[in-house]
Amino acid sequence: MDDIEPPFQETYPSLFENPSGKLAREERFGMDDDEEYCELPLIDLSRLDFSRDGSSNFQGDFDECIKEMGKAASEWGFFEVVNHGIPHKVLNNMRYEQKKLFHQPFCKKAEENFMNLSANSYRWGNPTATCLRQFSWSEAFQIPLSDISRLDECNRTRSSIGLFATKAASLAQRLAEYLAQHLGAKSSYFRDYCPPSSSYLRMNRYPACPLSFEVYGLMPHTDSDFLTILYQDQVGGLQLRKDGRWLSVKPNPQLLIINIGDLFQALSNGAYKSIEHRVITHPEVERFSVAYFYCPSYEAAIESFSKRAVYRKFSFKEYRQQVKEDVLTTGEKVGLSRFLL
Ligand SMILES: O=C(O)CCC(=O)C(=O)O
């Protein structure tokens, strides 16, 4: 059988020959010697649903739910949700198809026309890395929602991915609207500027990594969207930075993780936080996750709700171009601070 793994070490021998300085244990896990786990705020979204089982929830529960979300978005930039409305069957089918795709031979995945995806949809490692710390031991398919209908694998693959995307799109919009309302802002913004076709899915696979103390699964970053819905498996490895410490998120495939992206931080004038996060690798087990990135159209203007804006108005296109330029010239995304007034 052909190898499914991207040729990480073979392609970048100089990076891997003399691993320069390990990711020190305290850098991987925070100051303590042991991995430090955090309890993310867990929010039961059934309280948003007024007609569930024919019964109505109380307005008080609804308000409380939105308050909890707003608080989590401000204090953590991350929260977990249960009763989120995406059926487990949809999630399971998505994961099944994702595994099937990634378990194809590397040479097939890397083909230009694989599944009739747009060019550069498949990515792995980091071709511009100059040291191991900049390298990501992972592979991903990045799929704009507008590409899903033309996927030419079998129908089942297309419909499983499509169904997941449709459900995630509607959840993302609802959450964004409630989060905006919580700040007293107009929630119609999202309906007007975030058509489903401008969002995208990223399926991630983190192969077991023999050098798991040397290399990240995904480098530290913030997401360049309004919010992200993440569905991860049971392996674990996601960490977020809170108050200067890296904390690990306990994996629970029954829950979805929601995190605030840069654009919501700008829109909310810094009230909601786009938090840095990363993935560490596992020495023996592969890990899968899928992220839905809720984005506006390229032309959409991002402008703070507040009269005393701390960020200047910018378009999503401008933001993407700036990120791209910074990554090319400095090796890193600078992000929102570029747009501070
Ligand atoms: O795999 C994960 O847990 C995180 C993925 C992620 O942060 C991303 O794709 O932007």
Ligand SMILES: [Fe+2]
């Ligand atoms: Fe991310």
